[in-house]
Amino acid sequence: MSEVSALAEIAMTNDLRYLEVISHNMANAATNGYKRDIPVMNVFSDSLEGAENQNSTIPVLELGPSVTRSIDASKGSSVLTGNPLDIALGETAFLEVSDGSNVFYTKNGSLSLDASGRLVTSAGLAVMGDSGDIRIAKNTPRIDKQGRIFNDDELVATLKVVSFQDTSQLSKVSGELFESKSSPARLESETDINIRQAHLEGSNVNPLTEMTQLISTVRHFQAAQKLLTGYDEAVSEAIRTIAEF
Amino acid sequence: MIDSLNISATGMQVQQTAIDNIANNLANVNTTGFKKSRINFEDLVYRPLTNATGVIGNADANNPVGTGAAIANIDKVFTDGDLTATQRSLDLAIQGNGFFELTLPDGTNAYTRTGSFDIDRNGVIVNADGYPLSSFIQVPSDTQEIVIRPSGDVLVRIPGENELVSVGDIELVSFINASGLNPTGDNLYLATERSGNAILNRSDDEGASTVSQGFLEASNVDLTQELTSLLLSQRAYEINSRILQASDEVLDTINQLRR
Numbered sequence: 001m002s003e004v005s006a007l008a009e010i011a012m013t014n015d016l017r018y019l020e021v022i023s024h025n026m027a028n029a030a031t032n033g034y035k036r037d038i039p040v041m042n043v044f045s046d047s048l049e050g051a052e053n054q055n056s057t058i059p060v061l062e063l064g065p066s067v068t069r070s071i072d073a074s075k076g077s078s079v080l081t082g083n084p085l086d087i088a089l090g091e092t093a094f095l096e097v098s099d100g101s102n103v104f105y106t107k108n109g110s111l112s113l114d115a116s117g118r119l120v121t122s123a124g125l126a127v128m129g130d131s132g133d134i135r136i137a138k139n140t141p142r143i144d145k146q147g148r149i150f151n152d153d154e155l156v157a158t159l160k161v162v163s164f165q166d167t168s169q170l171s172k173v174s175g176e177l178f179e180s181k182s183s184p185a186r187l188e189s190e191t192d193i194n195i196r197q198a199h200l201e202g203s204n205v206n207p208l209t210e211m212t213q214l215i216s217t218v219r220h221f222q223a224a225q226k227l228l229t230g231y232d233e234a235v236s237e238a239i240r241t242i243a244e245f
Numbered sequence: 246m247i248d249s250l251n252i253s254a255t256g257m258q259v260q261q262t263a264i265d266n267i268a269n270n271l272a273n274v275n276t277t278g279f280k281k282s283r284i285n286f287e288d289l290v291y292r293p294l295t296n297a298t299g300v301i302g303n304a305d306a307n308n309p310v311g312t313g314a315a316i317a318n319i320d321k322v323f324t325d326g327d328l329t330a331t332q333r334s335l336d337l338a339i340q341g342n343g344f345f346e347l348t349l350p351d352g353t354n355a356y357t358r359t360g361s362f363d364i365d366r367n368g369v370i371v372n373a374d375g376y377p378l379s380s381f382i383q384v385p386s387d388t389q390e391i392v393i394r395p396s397g398d399v400l401v402r403i404p405g406e407n408e409l410v411s412v413g414d415i416e417l418v419s420f421i422n423a424s425g426l427n428p429t430g431d432n433l434y435l436a437t438e439r440s441g442n443a444i445l446n447r448s449d450d451e452g453a454s455t456v457s458q459g460f461l462e463a464s465n466v467d468l469t470q471e472l473t474s475l476l477l478s479q480r481a482y483e484i485n486s487r488i489l490q491a492s493d494e495v496l497d498t499i500n501q502l503r504r
Contacts, residue, residue, distance in 0.1 A: 012499075015495070016247050016248075016249070016495070017310065019247065019249040019488075019491070019492060019495065020247075020248045020249045020252060020310050021310055021311075022249070022488065023248075023249035023252035023253045023256070023313070023485075023488045023492070024252050024288070024310060024311040024312065024313060026253065026256055026481075026484055026485050026488055027252050027253060027255050027256030027259070027313040027314040027485060028256070028286065028288050028311070028313075028314045029256070029481045029484065029485075030259070030260065030263065030286055030314075030477065030478065030481050031286035031287060031288055031314055032285065032286065034286075034288055037310070037311065069310060081283075082324055083283075083322055083324065108285075108287075110285050112320065112422060112424050112425070113421055113422040114422055114425070114439060114441075115421065115422055115425065115438055115439055115440060115441035116421070116441070117421045117422075117441075122285040122287070122317045122318050122320075123287060123317050123318075137421075138452075140342070152452070171291070172288065172291050172311065173291060174287065174288060174289055174290045174291065175287045175288070175317065176287050176288055176317075207480075207484050210484070211484070211487070214487070214488060214491050217491075218491050218494055218495060221495050221498055222498050225498045225499070225501065225502060228502060229501075229502065
């Protein structure tokens, strides 16, 4: 008897998750290099299968859709900033950065130098080059399309630009960083790396998409609520009529 | 309650700060030597997304959901401002990435790009707030003309001398990471751990900064850029407030579950 209300509850909880993902995207609409999350509703049979694989007994409450999230890796619009340490990367390209012990990947090319002349991201993580950290004596280097950094025509370092065959292997960490389970491939060709100096890549959030999704999510939530109240009425009607016997 | 309320609130907060920053840049559009600030945003913690039944352990554990946006840092952008000719002998503009080094009353140093200098009653060259250059330069009381060479040499013409007499050298300094300087108001900056220590600018180095006499450096605020950012920030604020409203509507729907 409780299955209908349980299903309606699952539908509503999933809508709330949807709402969280949409809010997170919109909150980061102005975050440079942010890649939007796509909420994915897994249908009935998928979650059933998932449950089956995990253990032999199928829990009844798994019989509903569940929300997962994937990363939309498409390119954000790029903006001219005029700052020589800003770089925009090609569509599939990521910068490799390190906090000293862990390696992360980022699309945010808003770089600067720290007090020791090391090239760092806006969060202070060291940007990796061919041979580890990159040190530049001047803060006005020239960076070419392949990621080679020049100080007055002298090659100082080459940025380590990588790409992932399967972006679903990436997971996000705070501070616009990505972690990867599989190791990435080093990009070599100029058309793939395609670095533009003095530009920044904006976020790829499209307000129209998010707004449309927001509307449909809220309406779906209301529909599920009607389902639940309708079911509630039916049950109360049943109780009343049966009691008349 | 529901997280999207707080997530959209973080979005509104960062946009609010972005608008504050634009307001400060625009207020200083005519401030000599002012350098615009730029805000960098970042996304916030990703926590595991639990599915509807609260069971963690299938694919969802690898698909954490984010919790909003925050400000990563606010940096000064040290691109050059336009030079405006003033014809005044103690108006100096720096070409290149150098700074003037001033001595504050407490003996510490502050740095500035604003080169509007004066002479105090003792003949010392001071900035508009009365702080002397750290390479303390004093001109004689009967000075008729002050000539400052691009290298920073200060020469004066005094009666009875045919040649110009050198009275000192304005030393310029630079920083490895100028964006890390701490702006303290009055167009002054202090050195920090992020900026590193001041490096003395030697005039014989290639690409060294030079001083232009009779010019002032205007602010580097770009009106078009600021207004575009203002528009975007305002709209981003608005759309986050819509999401807040939608979350509120959802809460209202929940409240109507039981009549």
